[in-house]
């Protein structure tokens with residue numbers, strides 16, 4: 001099978017997916033906007049050809065350029081696992097006449113209002129919601145959703161420009177903050193825990209799935225700098241509290257007629273046990289969540305995706321042995337990282353249960369915590385027992401400190 005892979009070098013997980021696809025027997029060619037020499041070696045090794053387009057995001061021109069190039073190479077599929085490229089990938093499929101998600105089928109995965117309309121029609125519980133373009137429309141929408149509510153971009157990512165408002169006066173505070181966003185979704189605020197339901201599908205069947213738990217809720221993680229946000233892939237995916245969310249997610253896949261590839265769903269679990277759907281992406285979760293899936297099952301989720309895409313099955317055994325968490329760290333202070341405190345203690349007390357560490361080195365400029373989910377670095381831990389995993393993750397949160405100044 002000849003596959004065109006969009007943006008094989010970025011984000012950093014992509015070279016692993018290229019490798020997985022090639023390992024499953026596909027001949028992979030890449031299209032991206034970076035020079036071939038700048039591609040990570042793993043991406044280059046997995047590709048048998050690469051087309052660099054400086055105008056990648058100009059869909060019209062890219063479709064025209066790819067038609068001749070990929071057509072001549074007999075490309076049969078177009079894959080993209082990065083949210084901003086989903087529409088472009090669909091356009092290229094249509095231009096090349098190859099199977100997979102079309103532009104129309106992609107819309108509900110990129111537009112949060114279209115998504116909820118399809119899901120509402122299928123009887124899936126979503127927050128009360130409305131689309132709004134102007135301040136007047138946002139105020140009018142608030143009348144229908146009630147308080148508290150959330151205002152967020154129609155095509156948001158990473159909780160950017162997402163705000164909670166507790167009442168009419170609070171909404172006036174929020175309005176100027178979203179003035180630059182062309183179109184927003186106004187939603188009933190759902191109070192509860194937040195979980196994911198991530199899947200690898202083939203032919204409409206779920207071949208692998210994962211439930212992760214966000215600690216704390218992403219909106220809180222995004223508004224409190226002192227947090228060390230955790231994503232925790234759960235070992236016991238059959239725990240009763242997860243079942244309503246999974247059943248709902250299965251209905252979502254059906255309602256959106258999703259057939260092949262990775263999905264990343266988010267859902268809320270209210271204190272009364274009700275599950276409410278959050279959103280779906282037709283791509284894997286980012287921010288190294290695929291790594292924690294790997295550590296939870298001792299397998300290779302990137303290769304599993306490749307196997308599913310090429311063979312319609314996953315050859316690796318899926319054994320759920322561990323809970324696995326990534327904990328992202330934010331330095332205190334501004335400027336360059338001066339010292340890292342507490343790492344030795346953590347490594348010596350948790351030993352083999354710390355499976356990966358990637359922190360900015362001393363001397364590096366710290367990052368803008370609002371712009372990156374991975375912040376100034378991260379630690380991954382795993383353990384068969386959930387309580388032990390949570391305790392280690394919390395200790396990494398409190399006892400490991402990056403100090404900038």
Ligand SMILES: Nc1ncnc2c1ncn2[C@@H]1O[C@H](COP(=O)(O)OP(=O)(O)OP(=O)(O)O)[C@@H](O)[C@H]1O
Nearest residue numbers: 127150156157158159160187188189190217218219
């Ligand atoms: N209706 C809601 N009720 C409560 N919290 C919400 C609601 N909508 C969004 N949030 C909060 O804001 C976060 C971001 O919202 P959402 O997931 O819709 O946008 P996103 O920016 O696409 O997310 P991602 O970070 O997954 O890319 C959610 O994880 C949740 O914490």
Ligand SMILES: [Mg+2]
Nearest residue numbers: 158159266279
């Ligand atoms: Mg989200």
